Amino acid sequence: MSAWRRVSFFCAFVVTIMLLTGSTYAIPAFSRQYGTSCTTCHIDFPKLNDFGKAFKDAGFKFPKDDETFIKVPPVMLGAPAQKDMWPHVIFPGTIPGMPQIGLRFNQFFQYTGSSANKYYSGQVLPGTTPGQLLTPTIPNTDFEAGFFSIFMAGNFGSDIAFWVDDDLSVAGLNANGELGDGYLRFVNVGRFFKLPTDSLTLRVGQFELDLPFTQARSINISPYDIYTQANFGASNQNVNNVIQLADAAHGVEFSGGHQYGGYHYSVAVVDQSTSGTSAGNPANVPTPTGGQIGVPGVGFVSDTNYKDIYARFSYRFNLEKDPASRHDVQAAGATGPRDHTYLSLGTFYYEGRSNQHFTGYASDGVTPAVISAREPFYRVGGDFSFNYRNFNLFGLYMYGHDHDLVLNSAIVPTGFIPGAAVTFNGGFLEADYLVLPWVMTIMRWDRVQSTADFLSGAASGNYFSPAGSTRDRFTPGVQFLIHPNIKASFEYQYRPQQALYYSSSGQTVEPFRTNVATGALEFVY
């Protein structure tokens, strides 16, 4: 077993654990501010119902007559009459009357099939005396602390919304987390250009891309495999694209329309998510808050002016017969408002360039030289979502394509020549059924097809040695709200086959699966 394989396995396991603790948020601060239940906006938090989508679209406020619902009045940052002096600007504005802060903690228990340790069975530890065997390192049972997160969201009035979520602690004692999303959202700025209402909204900061189905605020314990699929070429290729669709991006986003009916679009221009230099690197000037050049500080992380572009368009057909109900935020039913029966169709496209820097010396053997491969790539896909009462069936397909630029010489390369593109595809299909207002059942199928992963013997994300180019995973789950803000979740991952050995004919020898059962307990307040 090679060292890199061992390391990749370890990393994959760690990543798996980290991803298992994926971010999910409901906003108790809104409950406090409006004096209303979580179910006003959520179905099995943090999944949004139609009203929750409208609330979010409107900039974290009620779509109509917001002020009549607020139980904690906002603080005016100036007398209302001040606005008479500045009628065309938003001065003086407001801030929420209470800190819009929510906290969340989760923890996990995981049972992993013992077959996971077949990986080490009979394997020789690299760099040690031949015959020394690795001992099994994946416990069958494992308790994991998850995240302790703080999140803030709200509206500053005048249609300016904000969101910040940060993990104070991640899976360990006093461990450091990181910023999730942090942005300002200027809702309906199209009004300044006399555009139709809600046709143009601006978001600036760090945010999850406008994915067809959110990963950051998913109800699932484990992430969608296709969202965490990076693209690494096989050994004869030179593609090392770490971008995953689930990654948070830095940039600006223009969007419009509504998530609860009709059209919706977004176009984001974001930093290249590739091999940017580290924030603390003193050579990476400027250092806006870090002081003088040469002193480690907080710098910009992008090493290129090139920006990636993400675009999405979707259209949702609300299928209510009654026109008034069809066009309203929620449909009217005999037992009260409910989510529409709808069919939503969408498409998305991400285009960027993957940077790789090669450092060495010029042909004189003395002069330092750097050559950079900027490999264009794109991700394109489609999605659908069908909802009928408490049943929601949705799915996504994505195709990924990376141009390959390989060094033009193995000895003294001076540039690149085109190689075979590295591609992958896959997606997921999920059915959610809300059996009771506090019981959600889930069935999910994930698929990723990547020949490069198979040839490399290492896949990104949750698997380390796929037995074939196609990786299927089935994940049934059930979730219980044992209290409106406390949730117990369970899922079982029937995972793809993996293999370490192949016969002379290329057939897998003793393939195995690292199936995992996970239970999660979390609360927000």
Add this chain to the structure above:
Amino acid sequence: MKRSLVLAVMLMTAFVTSQAGTISGKVSGVAGESVVYVEAPAGKTFPAPTQQPVIDQKGLMFQPHITTVQAGTTVQFLNSDSVAHNVFWPSVGGNKKLTHNLGTWPKGEKRPFKFENPGAVPLLCNVHPEMSGYVVVSPTPYFAVSDKSGEYKIENVPDGSYTVTAWHEGAKNQSKPVAVAGDTKADFTLSK
């Protein structure tokens, strides 16, 4: 002649007074408003009032929180919110067979319902579980809502023997026999 007239007036006044007493007292053991009403004597019916009180759904709340009506009263349910609600009640006086769903209607519109059965009606909203209200249906026109200290007074109750019931949100009802003869005292101590 004059003396006779004065005597007649005095006798009539005494008669009328004896026919319309009051029941007053205090509901203790709980905080806030309580409802006290007189149960209907056997075989006795009362004409339904024509007045139709309004219960509003405003700011994700039922307003007023407690509405007391006589059986047979039609209550108008108004929606003043720009969000949809759904008014329903799971029981009337604890009888789950009397559950009813009024449905959903747009802002500014009302929907009537005639409450025939006495008892407390817990109002709920399917969409906003925090919304809570009560209609307390009294079988007779003799009822009162206490002040926040628990003091109440039911006026114009004909003399006689009755059963009087006290209701408070979240507490167990308490009923007791009361013989009304002029001003009568009846105190209640409720518990959760």
